[in-house]
Amino acid sequence: MTDAAATPRNATARPMLDVSDLQGWYGESHVLHGIDFSVQEGEVVTLLGRNGAGKTSTLLAIMGILGKRSGSIRFAGTETIDLQPRQIARLGVGFCPEERGIFASLSVEENLTLPPRVGDGGLSIDRIHELFPNLKERRRSQGTKLSGGEQQMLAIARILRTGARLLLLDEPTEGLAPVIVQQIGNTIRELKREGFTIVLVEQNFRFAASVADRHYVVDQGRVVDMIPNAELDANIDKLHRYLGV
Amino acid sequence: MFELLGIPPQVLMGQLLLGLINGSFYAVLSLGLAVIFGMLNIINFSHGAQYMMGAFVAWMLLEYLGIGYWWALLLAPLVVGATGIVLEKLMLSRLYRLDHLYGLLLTFGIALIIQGLFRNYYGISGLPYQIPDALSGGQNLGFMFLPNYRGWVIVASVIVCFSTWFVIEKTPLGSYLRAATENPTLVGAFGINVPRMITLTYAFGVALAGFAGVLAAPIYSVNPNMGADLIIVVFAVVVIGGMGSIMGAIVTGFGLGIVEGLTRVFYPAGSAVVIFVIMAIVLMIKPEGLFGRSA
Numbered sequence: 001m002t003d004a005a006a007t008p009r010n011a012t013a014r015p016m017l018d019v020s021d022l023q024g025w026y027g028e029s030h031v032l033h034g035i036d037f038s039v040q041e042g043e044v045v046t047l048l049g050r051n052g053a054g055k056t057s058t059l060l061a062i063m064g065i066l067g068k069r070s071g072s073i074r075f076a077g078t079e080t081i082d083l084q085p086r087q088i089a090r091l092g093v094g095f096c097p098e099e100r101g102i103f104a105s106l107s108v109e110e111n112l113t114l115p116p117r118v119g120d121g122g123l124s125i126d127r128i129h130e131l132f133p134n135l136k137e138r139r140r141s142q143g144t145k146l147s148g149g150e151q152q153m154l155a156i157a158r159i160l161r162t163g164a165r166l167l168l169l170d171e172p173t174e175g176l177a178p179v180i181v182q183q184i185g186n187t188i189r190e191l192k193r194e195g196f197t198i199v200l201v202e203q204n205f206r207f208a209a210s211v212a213d214r215h216y217v218v219d220q221g222r223v224v225d226m227i228p229n230a231e232l233d234a235n236i237d238k239l240h241r242y243l244g245v
Numbered sequence: 246m247f248e249l250l251g252i253p254p255q256v257l258m259g260q261l262l263l264g265l266i267n268g269s270f271y272a273v274l275s276l277g278l279a280v281i282f283g284m285l286n287i288i289n290f291s292h293g294a295q296y297m298m299g300a301f302v303a304w305m306l307l308e309y310l311g312i313g314y315w316w317a318l319l320l321a322p323l324v325v326g327a328t329g330i331v332l333e334k335l336m337l338s339r340l341y342r343l344d345h346l347y348g349l350l351l352t353f354g355i356a357l358i359i360q361g362l363f364r365n366y367y368g369i370s371g372l373p374y375q376i377p378d379a380l381s382g383g384q385n386l387g388f389m390f391l392p393n394y395r396g397w398v399i400v401a402s403v404i405v406c407f408s409t410w411f412v413i414e415k416t417p418l419g420s421y422l423r424a425a426t427e428n429p430t431l432v433g434a435f436g437i438n439v440p441r442m443i444t445l446t447y448a449f450g451v452a453l454a455g456f457a458g459v460l461a462a463p464i465y466s467v468n469p470n471m472g473a474d475l476i477i478v479v480f481a482v483v484v485i486g487g488m489g490s491i492m493g494a495i496v497t498g499f500g501l502g503i504v505e506g507l508t509r510v511f512y513p514a515g516s517a518v519v520i521f522v523i524m525a526i527v528l529m530i531k532p533e534g535l536f537g538r539s540a
Contacts, residue, residue, distance in 0.1 A: 063434050089436030101431040105423040113417065114424055115435035162435070 014077065016041040016197050017062070017166055022071040024054075024061045024221075031057045033221035034071070039166075044188065044198040046208040049218035050244055055201040056098055058218065059168045062199075063095045064088045075166065092119045094159030098170040098201075102143040102151045109139040112158045119163030123194070128157045131187060149180035156187065160196075167191070170201045185210050205243060217242045252510055258389040260506040266395050266464070268502015269402035270457050272495050274479045275486060276406055277453035279494035280413070282483075283426045284446040287337060287348030291356040293476030295451040298325050299458020300467045301363060304374050314377035318459050325455030326448040333447040338440070356473070363469035371466030398460050405456060406495045413491050422446065426489075481524045487537020497535060 015038035024032030032054050039045045047055040060066040062073055064085040073080045080088050089095070094115070103111055112128070112135065129136035132153045138146060146154060152172055159167060169188075173181045181204075188198060188211045202208040208215060209232050217225040219242060227235050274292060281289045289295075302324045303317035312320065332355065340347045376394045383392040413419040425432040425439050433439045458472070465471055486497030501520050509516040527535060 065430055065434060085430070085434040086436050086438055089434055095431075095434045097431060097434075101428055103424045103427050105427060106420050110417075110420040114420055114432075116437060118436050159435075 015039055015074075016043075016076055017199065018072070018074040019058070019062065020072045022058065022061055022073060023069060024057050024066045025068040026057070027067065031221055032061060032066075032069070035061075035218070035221070035223055037216045037223050037226070039197055039199055041165075041197050042192070042195055043214065044192050044200060044212045046200045046202050046205075046212045046215045047218050048202055048205055048208060048215050048239070048243065050242075051203070053218045054221040055218050056170055057221075059095070059170050059199065059201055062088075062168060063093065089115075089164070090118050092163065092165045094118075094162055094164030094167045096155045096159055096167065096169045096172065098174065100151050100155040102146070102154055104142065104144040106143050107139065108135055108141050108143055108146065108154060111143040111154055112139070112161070115158050115162045117161075117163050119165065121165075122161040122163035125161065128160055131160075131190060132157050149176050149183070152176060152180070152184065153187070156184075160191070165195075165197055167196055167198045169198060171203065172200070173202070173204055173207050181207055203243075205239065215239075254388045257510055258386075260510045261503060262389070262391065262395060262506070263509070264503040264506020265399050265499065266502070267505060268499040269399050270461060270475065270498075271479055271482045271502050272406050272498025273402050273453055273457040273460075274475070275483045275494040275498045276409060276491065277450040277457075278479065278483050279486070279489055279491055280409070280453070281447055281450035283489040283491075284422060284443055285333075285337065285348070286341065286345060287352065288345060288488075289447075289450065290349050290353040290476075291332075291359065292352075292451070292454050292479070293472030293474075294356040294359040295325050295329070295454040295472070296458040296461070296475065297363065297467075297469060297472035298328070298359065299455030300374070300462040300465075300471060301367070301458075301469075302455065303459040303462045304372050304467045307374070314459075314463070317462075318456070321459045322452035322455040325458070326452035329448040329451035330444055332451075333444045337447065338443070341443075356476075360469050360473060367469060369468055369470060371468035374462040374467050376463040394463055398464065401460060402457075405453070406498075409453070410491050410495060478520055481520045483534075485520070485524050485527045485534060487534025490534065490536040493534060493536025 017039040019038065020036050022032055022035040023030070035054065035058050047058060049055050057066055061069045064080065064083055069081060071081065075088070075091055075093060078091055080091065103114070106114065134150050135154055135157055138150065143154065144151070156169065156172060172184050176184070185207060188200070191198065200208065200212060209229060212229050214229060215227045215232070216223050217227065217239070225242065227239065232239070274296060278289055278292055281287060299321045302321035303314070306312035306317045306320060336351060337348065340351060380394040380397050383390050413422055421432065421437060421442065425437070425442055429439045461471065482497050482501050483494060485501065486493035501523065504523070505516055505519055508519040
C-alpha cells in the first residue's frame with residue numbers, strides 16, 4: 001500500500017475515472033463549478049474538503065443521481081454524463097452513500113445480496129464474511145438493527161460482490177468509534193490489495209492519509225489542489241488552511 | 246345441533262360464509278391497493294373499475310370467443326394488467342414527483358371514464374355469467390349447505406393472497422420490491438431498472454383486481470357499477486389495515502368480511518356501516534392503521 005503511494009503513476013496511462021469540468025445543480029442551486037480529477041486503476045483517492053464543499057455532490061454526479069450535470073465523466077473510456085444511474089452502475093461502479101442506505105425491510109443477508117452483479121470478479125459471500133465476520137453472525141437480523149459500524153460495513157460489503165471495479169465511498173467513518181474506523185481502514189487497504197479502485201469522500205484527513213494514494217482538495221464546487229499522500233506532511237499547513245482545522 | 250344466543254347455526258354459518266366470501270374480495274382488492282401504494286405512492290382509485298374490467302373480460306371471452314372460466318381466470322388478469330402497463334407508462338409515471346392527491350384524482354377520473362364506457366356499451370342491468378360445471382352444486386356439511394363455487398372463491402383468494410405475500414416477503418424478487426419501496430434512488434444506483442419494476446408492480450396490482458373480478462363474475466352479475474360499489478368498502482379496509490402493509494391488507498380483508506357477516510346475524514341494521522364505524526375508531530386510536538408503520 002505505501003509502495004503504491006510512493007511510486008509515481010504513469011501519466012500516460014488512461015485513467016479508470018476521468019472527470020473534467022463537471023458542473024452540477026440541485027434544482028436551481030449550482031453546486032459544482034468545474035470539478036477536475038482522475039483516478040488510475042487500483043488507486044485509492046480521496047476527496048477532501050469542508051462541509052458543503054461539493055464532495056458528496058461529486059460522488060452523486062458520478063453516479064448519475066445528481067439532478068442536473070454537465071461536463072465530462074469518463075469511466076473506463078465510456079462517457080457517462082448522459083447516462084442513468086442504473087446504466088452507470090452496470091458499467092461497474094459501486095456506490096456506498098453517506099447515509100449508508102441500509103434497507104429496514106430487508107434482512108442483513110438480503111441487503112448483502114440485493115445489488116445485482118454488474119461484472120466479473122466480485123468477492124464471494126464467504127470472502128465477504130471473512131472480511132466482515134459480524135455480518136455472518138447477524139445475517140438473519142433486520143438490516144437497520146445493526147450497530148452504526150456494522151451498517152457501514154454492510155453498506156461497503158454489498159457492493160463488493162457485484163463485480164464493480166470502482167467503489168465510491170461517501171464518508172464511511174462518519175460518526176463511528178475509533179476502533180471501528182480503524183477496522184474500516186484495514187478493510188479499505190485490503191480492498192486495494194484485492195485490486196479495487198476507490199474514491200473516498202472524507203472529512204477526517206488522518207483517516208484519509210492512512211488509506212489513500214492521493215488527495216484531491218475540493219472547495220466551493222471546484223478541485224483546488226492535489227496532494228500525493230507521500231507529500232502530505234510537507235503540505236500539512238496548506239491542507240489545514242483548506243480544511244479550516 | 247347447537248344454538249348460539251338463540252341464533253340457528255344455519256343462519257350463523259351462512260352469514261359467516263358470506264362474510265368470508267366478501268372478505269376474500271376485500272383481501273384480494275386491498276392487497277392490490279397495498280402493493281401499488283407501497284411501490285408507487287399512488288392511491289389507485291381506478292381499482293374498482295379494473296375489478297369490473299376483469300369480470301367483463303371474462304364475460305367477453307366467453308361471449309365472443311367461447312373461452313371459458315378457467316382460461317378467463319388466467320387471461321382476464323393478464324388483459325387488465327396490460328391495460329395497467331399502458332396507463333402507468335402514459336400517465337401515472339408523470340405523477341410520482343407530485344403529491345398523492347394527483348394520483349388519486351387521475352385514477353378517480355380514469356375509473357369514471359372506464360365505468361362510463363362500459364355503461365354506454367353494456368347498460369347497467371347486468372350480464373349473467375355461469376358458474377363453471379366443475380364447481381356447480383355444493384356440499385352438505387350437516388349444519389349448512391356450502392355451494393362449491395363459494396368454497397372455491399375462498400380457497401382461490403387465500404392461495405393468491407399468501408402467494409403474493411410469500412413472493413414479496415420471502416424471495417429475492419420481493420427484496421427488490423421492498424428495497425425500491427424504501428429507497429428507489431439507491432436501488433437504481435445499484436443497477437436495477439426501477440421504472441420497469443414500478444410498471445410491473447402496477448400491472449400486477451391491477452391484475453389482482455382483474456382476478457377478483459373473474460372470481461366475482463359468477464356470483465354477482467357482471468355490471469359496470471360492480472366495482473364502484475365495492476371499492477368504497479375496500480378503501481375503508483385498507484385504511485383500517487394500514488396503507489402499504491401486505492399482511493395487514495390480507496388479514497384485515499378477511500377479518501372485516503367475517504365481522505361484517507357476524508354483524509348481519511346479530512344486528513342486521515348495522516352490517517352496512519360496521520366497517521366504516523371500525524374505520525372511524527381505528528383512525529382515532531391508531532391513525533396509521535392496525536398493521537401500518539407510523540410515519
